[in-house]
Amino acid sequence: MGSARSDSSGPARPPVAAFTAHKILIAGGFGSGKTTLVGAISEVRPLRTEETLTTASVGLDDLSGTPGKTTTTVALDFGRITISRKVVLYLFGLPGQERFSFLWSELAYGALGAVILADVRRLDECFPSVNYFESRGLPFVVAINCFDSAPRYDPEEVRTALDLDPDVPTVLCDARDVASVKHVLITLVETVAARRIATAGSRR
Amino acid sequence: MSPSGRWRPRDSGPVVRPYAVTGGRTEPADGEVLDLIAVVVTTGRAVAPDDHPPLTPEHRRILGLCRQQVTVADLAAETTLPLGVVRVLLSDLITQGVVTVVRQRPPAQRTQNDVLQEILNGLRAL
Numbered sequence: 001m002g003s004a005r006s007d008s009s010g011p012a013r014p015p016v017a018a019f020t021a022h023k024i025l026i027a028g029g030f031g032s033g034k035t036t037l038v039g040a041i042s043e044v045r046p047l048r049t050e051e052t053l054t055t056a057s058v059g060l061d062d063l064s065g066t067p068g069k070t071t072t073t074v075a076l077d078f079g080r081i082t083i084s085r086k087v088v089l090y091l092f093g094l095p096g097q098e099r100f101s102f103l104w105s106e107l108a109y110g111a112l113g114a115v116i117l118a119d120v121r122r123l124d125e126c127f128p129s130v131n132y133f134e135s136r137g138l139p140f141v142v143a144i145n146c147f148d149s150a151p152r153y154d155p156e157e158v159r160t161a162l163d164l165d166p167d168v169p170t171v172l173c174d175a176r177d178v179a180s181v182k183h184v185l186i187t188l189v190e191t192v193a194a195r196r197i198a199t200a201g202s203r204r
Numbered sequence: 205m206s207p208s209g210r211w212r213p214r215d216s217g218p219v220v221r222p223y224a225v226t227g228g229r230t231e232p233a234d235g236e237v238l239d240l241i242a243v244v245v246t247t248g249r250a251v252a253p254d255d256h257p258p259l260t261p262e263h264r265r266i267l268g269l270c271r272q273q274v275t276v277a278d279l280a281a282e283t284t285l286p287l288g289v290v291r292v293l294l295s296d297l298i299t300q301g302v303v304t305v306v307r308q309r310p311p312a313q314r315t316q317n318d319v320l321q322e323i324l325n326g327l328r329a330l
Contacts, residue, residue, distance in 0.1 A: 073286070
């Protein structure tokens, strides 16, 4: 790490990366447990963005009392898992509301994959994220958050309801439980690895 | 902050409008929008006060945090400044040559399988 700063004159040499950062997205509808999941496995901190209001939010954000207001604050859940000295995993909660979807492409850029947290009582809220990740070709898993008050469904029923491709895993999870969240993330990374092997094979 | 560093909770919000600390600028000076997990670090070059506008306390705070390689997202969380503001201030520091972006593998390129395996092993060991 020190080598990056030792050269104080002369042509700029790109510093050597001390660690590589990898991004996993946590999507799902409002109240699906994104903050809980990120907090179960990492220390979660809010990340603020001050977004310039675009036509995307016109009519949704009431600005009538504040005509000079041109930005709006969006808070993202942000967690970090140090895998090793050289590898760090970052979790970003995608803001669920449709009007923040303009943030998604920025957050999804370069992401390893995504977890969609599903609440079986409001499965329809998963559709925007399922469609989005499918269209981007980003690997994802659907984690069915087992709320105490929610009815239990077989993951295969959820797969049918969401019309998922066969290679998209559906797993039951408890977003409060670190072992359960670990299982979800491991399933995702295994899916990413399997997809890459399949893609590499088909290119040969 | 180092990858193993501790995060401190901060509950106090800002007392000024967010873009006041950038002088009202919302776009990075160099036009480059840094990725959330882009890693930056100080170059070791001294600040040249004659050539550039003076650094604000927020600039200096970010500069201090960049002594170790750090991601843009970590800088925003650590300073509690909005991401857009951090990007503008970082671009000032990059333009002045005191901070640089650590070039990583382009995201389009596939993360190597050994890194995926390392992530899997790391998650299993948590």
